[in-house]
Amino acid sequence: MTATSIYTRTASLTDVGCVRSVNQDWCGEFVRDEGYRLLIVADGMGGHQGGEIASQTTVGVVGEVFQRGVDDPAALLREAFVSANARVHEMAEGEAELHGMGTTGVALLIGPARKAWVANVGDSRVYRSRAGKLETLTDDHSWVNEEVHQNRLTPEEAANHPRKNVLTRSIGVERTVEVDVVETDVKPGDRFLLCSDGLWGEVPEDQIADVLATQPPERAVQALVELARQNGAPDNVTVQIAVVPSRLDAAGGPEEDLEATLDGPPSETTLPLGAPEPETEARSARAAPGERPRLLIGALAAVAALLGAALLWLALEARGVRSEPQPPAPPEQERP
Numbered sequence: 188m189t190a191t192s193i194y195t196r197t198a199s200l201t202d203v204g205c206v207r208s209v210n211q212d213w214c215g216e217f218v219r220d221e222g223y224r225l226l227i228v229a230d231g232m233g234g235h236q237g238g239e240i241a242s243q244t245t246v247g248v249v250g251e252v253f254q255r256g257v258d259d260p261a262a263l264l265r266e267a268f269v270s271a272n273a274r275v276h277e278m279a280e281g282e283a284e285l286h287g288m289g290t291t292g293v294a295l296l297i298g299p300a301r302k303a304w305v306a307n308v309g310d311s312r313v314y315r316s317r318a319g320k321l322e323t324l325t326d327d328h329s330w331v332n333e334e335v336h337q338n339r340l341t342p343e344e345a346a347n348h349p350r351k352n353v354l355t356r357s358i359g360v361e362r363t364v365e366v367d368v369v370e371t372d373v374k375p376g377d378r379f380l381l382c383s384d385g386l387w388g389e390v391p392e393d394q395i396a397d398v399l400a401t402q403p404p405e406r407a408v409q410a411l412v413e414l415a416r417q418n419g420a421p422d423n424v425t426v427q428i429a430v431v432p433s434r435l436d437a438a439g440g441p442e443e444d445l446e447a448t449l450d451g452p453p454s455e456t457t458l459p460l461g462a463p464e465p466e467t468e469a470r471s472a473r474a475a476p477g478e479r480p481r482l483l484i485g486a487l488a489a490v491a492a493l494l495g496a497a498l499l500w501l502a503l504e505a506r507g508v509r510s511e512p513q514p515p516a517p518p519e520q521e522r523p
């Protein structure tokens with residue numbers, strides 16, 4: 188298998204937080220052999236299990252559409268989100284207890300040719316850390332963000348505004364949905380973060396930037412959730428990270444080559460200079476003599492995937508145990 192994005196190292200973690208009894212966030216990761224990898228975070232809203240159902244349904248539907256095959260990535264993402272909207276809306280209309288449920292949705296589709304696509308509805312976010320600098324690749328569909336765009340609120344006022352949870356777009360609440368889809372380039376060493384507002388609303392961006400730029404993904408997801416918890420984590424917290432391999436160019440050229448990077452030594456595939464030592468499993472994989480680096484990187488990716496799956500399973504397990512009756516339904520499109 189030569190598709191490059193297969194080698195993107197990823198990790199995911201979702202946490203109920205310190206206050207809520209139920210985790211209405213959901214996330215998923217899907218891979219296709221042609222080299223496409225899809226990550227998605229959904230932050231559900233609506234009482235009596237509606238929020239959980241909306242977010243899980245959205246992740247499931249988007250994954251289904253993705254698995255049919257990728258021809259036009261931007262069109263696929265749009266179609267997937269529109270399909271999820273239709274499914275969630277239909278379910279909400281069909282059952283009184285689910286009426287008004289909805290969810291945010293943010294997806295990152297990494298392609299095989301140094302391209303990625305981001306789809307967004309709501310106020311979950313995608314960030315990219317490139318050369319240590321954090322950029323936001325999404326624009327929140329929230330009332331406060333629109334006020335900021337109109338220069339009626341400052342970002343600081345928006346962050347503390349009582350209406351900061353009011354969404355102007357969401358999946359499932361209305362019959363139709365408008366989806367933002369943007370294409371972006373992918374460079375060696377890029378680190379992508381998808382998250383719900385339970386992270387970005389509680390942890391300052393400079394701290395997010397620092398963790399994302401310096402920690403391997405398996406540690407970074409834990410560190411980010413821990414930072415949110417240290418700040419009280421009033422909301423559910425979900426983080427997904429995808430790291431594109433990077434290494435110093437062996438030829439000394441200014442332009443790193445993504446394909447060449449994938450054949451580089453595993454010790455340099457995912458960590459910048461000065462980063463902490465990789466996981467023990469990664470070190471033991473690296474120690475295997477005589478194996479082709481590409482296979483080692485595959486082993487690293489497999490270990491990372493297993494770790495991620497185990498963490499996610501643990502998180503979901505914990506969440507299942509803690510499931511309790513939902514709080515009263517919040518107003519339409521507004522998270523409690």
Ligand code: CA
Nearest residue numbers: 230384385422
């Ligand atoms: Ca939330």
